[in-house]
Amino acid sequence: MPEPLLQVSGLHRTFGDVHAVDDVSFTLNEGASLGIVGGSGSGKTTTARIVVGLESADAGEVRVRGRVRPARLRGRARRLAGARQVQMVFQDPYLSLDPRTSAEDVLRETLRLHFPERDPVPRIRELLDQVGLGARAAEALPRQLSGGQRQRVAIARALAVEPEVLVLDEAVAALDVSVQAQILNLLADIREQTPIGYLFITHDLGVVRCVTDELLVMRHGRVVEAGPTSDVLAAPQHPYTRLLLDSVPHPGWDPGRIAEARQELAVSERSGATS
Amino acid sequence: MTPTPVPVLQVQDLRLTLPGTARPVLDGVDLTVGAGETVALVGESGSGKSLTSRTALGLLPPGAIASGTVRVEGEDTLTMSAARLRALRTGDVAMVFQDPRAALNPLRRIGDFLTEGLRAAGTKQEAATARAVELLDAVGLDASALGKYPSQVSGGMLQRVMIAAALMGDPSLLLADEPTTALDVVSQAEVIALLTKLRERFGTGLLFVTHDLDLAAAISDRVYVMYAGRIAETAPAETLFAGPRHPYTAALLASTPRPTAQGGRLAAIAGQPPDLRTTIEGCAFAERCPLATGLCRERAPEPLPDPARPGHLAACHHTDRLVAEGTPADA
Structure with missing residues (x-):
């Protein structure tokens, strides 16, 4: 049995007297896609933020390929290595992109930071191609792009690092239906082409049906149901x-x-x- | 439900031009909401659905030039005096916005917010408060909410407060612009249940603006689908859902992810809606449409009724082919 890509066990996190994450455990295998669904305040986003390292857990651990992911990444080399394990795509591409940096430049910067010895030019072209951005969109600033194009830039930036796990927090929630379908298909394509694992945080059960094969349902910080997505949606317990x-x-x-x-x-x- | 002889809202041939654009942002919109009727206006970002609904309050963007008519109970808001518009906004027409936190002053108590409109219109404080308590009760909140600040209640509760506030002036028309988009699915269902119940109780006409076609179909009597400033299709909700006659509607339905569907790839619509800086010669959807021919790029289709169902209109040259060939596949 190969080592799981991501293994989360016994996560706890409280904010004041709110138990936001209450004993959450799950496993994500290579090339798999795990969805976490729940309403507002279910703890799904806090769980995702702990996995990424934006939030620390009170108890429990996150392992990537068997190695414990420290709550605090100290030092440049460790931070970069940590970033190569897990990348995140946020809900609002307006807020997550630098308004003064074009898609091409943000990719060049990211590649220079992580792979300084490589020539970034062919890889930039490859990434833009992978997410379906043309030459004109690549040179445009975020405000000149549509919401869907911006989310493509955010995905390309996350993929540039060649992460093992991609955490998508409501990544398609702000998009129009027709654009959302394009991005969901893009994510399905990327999963076919790379061994990447997805952790998909959403409140939308339709989206979950589309892009995940395993599902966790969270409520009040706890996992109330888990299983293959098709089973959970067809016969919820x-x-x-x-x-x-x-x-x-x-x-x-x-x-x-x-x-x-x-x-x-x-x-x-x-x-x-x-x- | 068929529209009554005097609709609460009747939009006819509405055209709206904004400065610095190559084409009208609303291009000949026709829309009717009957008394007590729920009508959904569906479209994607930039389709003009919010602009259309706001004209019912006489709210136009700066520099906009409008033509056509927007009649609320027979009176045209586009030619109304400022005083009459003010009266309209405090009484006949009310609006519920997407984000309740953005629509409320965080430093004022909910009770203050609920009663200020009535007090400004001359109602005594006690009477205004009594009305506020009555409406809070109708939306499932108790009078203790009056003394609370917006930050002390959840988003779902705040949206209930917004709905109560909208009903304070006993409007004949309620405009709801994506009122549940910021809520989770369960809260959304609760707010919808509430709107449905209130509409029945107060006989309010409801124009529900949303990007969610499934939601629109589930809650409304009739649906209008907008694309690039034009009405692409309108029909009774069930008819539209079961047998769309415009390729855009069909494509939207096909690209919606559903929990009951098979997993895997969706039938996405290629491309993007046309930019406002470009002109459109023929049909606005032609560039993305799998059925488009030369005719579509030359001449804009007029909305025509289905011979069998007069209430089902579609602006498409090839609606017969759509019906014959079924849903267009992933283009």
Whole structure:
């Protein structure tokens, strides 16, 4: 059995008296894609930020290919090595790109930082090609690009480092439906071409169906259900997973029933019927 | 549900031109919301859906030149006096925006915010507060919310406050611009349930602006699909969902990821919507359309009804081919 790409065990994190992440464990294998879904405040984003190193855990550990990923990366060489393990794509490409740097320049900078001995030019072309950006878009500043193009730049920048794990935090949530489909297809292509593993944080069960093969459902900081994406979506076991699925608008949708179901779930949780 | 003889909102041949653009940002929009009817206006960023809804309040971007008519209960907002517009905005028409935190003053209590419109219009404080408590109750919140600041309640609760605020003036038309986009799916369902219930109780006409076609189809009586400043298609929600007659609608439906679908690749629409700095000769969707022919690039199609269903209009030269050949594949 090969070593898992990413192994997260027993993560805990509290903010004040809120237990944001409560004993979260999961495994991501090479070339696999794991989704974490949940509502606002479920702890999915905090979990992702701990994996990336933007947040530290109170307890538990993150291993990449069997090696513990330290909570604090000290020193330039270690920080660079840490960045090559895990890269992140954020929700809002307006906020995550430098407004004064073109796509080509941001890739050149990233490549120079991580691979100073290599000629960046052919690799820049390869990356732009991989994410479907033309020469004109490559020279444009972020404000001259559309939302979809900007997210392509953010993905190219993350891939430039050749990371083992790509964490995508609501990476397609801000995009229009037609553009979102293009980016989801792009992510599927990249996964076919590279051994990269995806950790996909989203509230959108449709997106999860599309790009992940394993799924964790989180609520109040805890994992309430886990399994192959197709199984979890076809036959959800936990009432919260069922509630999430029923909440997705579909023909014959009854939002009034969902409001009641949420009440019932909250009541049963308070009485300790589900934990 | 068919529109009543006097619709609460009737937009006819609305054209809006902004400075520094090569073509009108709204190009001949026709749209009707009947009394008590829920109508969804669906489109992607830049399609003009928000601009269209805002004209019902007489809100135009700076430097905009408008033509056509936007009648609210028969009165045209484009030619209305400033005083009449003010009265319209405090009474007949109300709006709920996407981000409740951006629409509320964080330094003022929710009670203050709810009652200020009525107080400014001359209602006594006690009466305004009583109305606020009544509406908070209608949206599922108790009177304790009156003394709270926006930062003390969750996003879902704040959006309920916004809906209560919108109903304070007892409007005949409620404009909701992506009111659930910032919420998670469960909160979204709750807010929608609430809007549906309130519409039934108060008989308010609802124009629901969204980018989510599945949501639009699930909640509305009728749907308008907008593309590049034009109405591409309109139909009763169920009809549109089951049998789209415009290739853009069909492509949007096909590119929507759904939990019940097979995993894997989506049928994405190639390319991007046309830039406002370019002119459009024929159909705005022709560049991205798998059915496009020379005719589409020369002449803009008029919205024409389905012979079998007069309420189903599509602006497409090749709607027969779409129906015959089914959903266009990944282009």
